[in-house]
Ligand SMILES: Nc1nc2c(ncn2[C@@H]2O[C@H](COP(=O)(O)OP(=O)(O)OP(=O)(O)O)[C@@H](O)[C@H]2O)c(=O)[nH]1
């Protein structure tokens with residue numbers, strides 16, 4: 282519970298084991314949670330009051346640490362509501378923390394990311410952001426721009442007599458430096474996004490090449506049905522694994538061919554929908570069968586995507602020579618695997634990460650961009666700065682340059698929440714889970 286009445290409500294339903302209970306701030310007290318109506322004990326619990334402003338929300342906050350079963354939680358929650366509290370909205374605790382200045386907006390968003398982190402890298406980027414890495418960077422950039430803005434405004438307000446007002450000579454260089462810093466941050470976005478959201482991989486290919494076998498092998502369990510009958514998989518099957526601390530969402534799909542019935546046709550159209558949204562496609566060939574016209578047609582549909590070509594069934598006599606594949610793929614090197622026996626699977630996992638992250642695995646920097654909202658704001662700021670640069674170069678009055686910089690500052694402020702509209706705040710916090 283958060284708010285000025287947290288202690289009052291808490292006292293109504295808590296019977297401390299040892300009386301009196303002074304509720305010293307940040308101290309746990311042991312006792313019972315009671316039903317006020319019947320006097321029955323609902324649970325044995327620990328209760329802690331954190332007085333404002335030293336709490337998560339910055340308000341008085343009271344926590345009841347009770348047993349975790351649905352029955353206990355429901356009974357205690359009902360009692361709390363009867364005693365005068367109301368249910369928090371999604372993200373309301375964090376929203377209050379933000380409004381009370383306990384954290385900036387990028388840190389508030391990091392809380393949601395941390396709660397939802399599915400892999401080690403996602404946890405790392407969320408934690409760095411929660412610690413204020415990005416907020417600090419934005420603050421530095423804004424401070425540099427504010428300094429330039431102040432100088433420009435001085436040039437507008439106090440022009441030297443009889444001299445055309447001109448922007449200070451160092452302005453262009455300073456703006457350039459800031460733009461360079463923003464470009465560097467934007468360059469890390471793709472990596473950060475993949476850490477935060479995970480990598481979407483689609484396994485695609487003709488029927489019977491071993492897509493479902495590969496999914497099962499990557500998962501380490503018999504998740505998808507495997508049979509020698511082409512057209513076994515109709516719908517796509519999605520499962521997640523971890524590779525090098527990154528969540529990798531794998532989709533096994535229906536084999537692509539001329540569909541034999543409406544179900545298969547629907548399945549195949551879904552493959553292409555999935556492919557469109559994939560970060561990388563594992564295009565699977567059957568090494569014991571050779572490349573067919575069907576394979577080449579599928580490959581033709583993957584031109585816009587990052588593709589890993591894997592030649593499966595390497596345990597069988599091969600009909601598909603390396604030269605065939607290289608010719609068909611105009612030079613890219615296929616990876617030979619056996620989904621049935623497991624060879625080449627570790628290499629494939631590594632290759633998936635290399636393909637999406639561009640080879641070298643970068644250090645998890647303090648201010649790695651991982652959120653599309655932040656990226657969008659930085660991009661708009663970069664555009665305004667480019668405009669400022671052009672205004673300077675074409676000798677426009679400092680007033681114009683100043684306005685560009687104000688616009689850039691406005692965009693940057695949206696990241697940390699200084700200039701974020703109520704609508705956007707609503708949208709951000711609505712995506713939180715209730716209770717955080
Ligand atoms: N020898 C050998 N057989 C394999 C290998 N991978 C898959 N198979 C066999 O190939 C047949 C088809 O495998 P699936 O995994 O069902 O193929 P699929 O691509 O999912 O097929 P559809 O769902 O019909 O598109 C099965 O009999 C598998 O046992 C492999 O690496 N080596």
Ligand SMILES: [Mg+2]
Pocket residue numbers: 492493494505506507513514533534535536
């Ligand atoms: Mg299958």
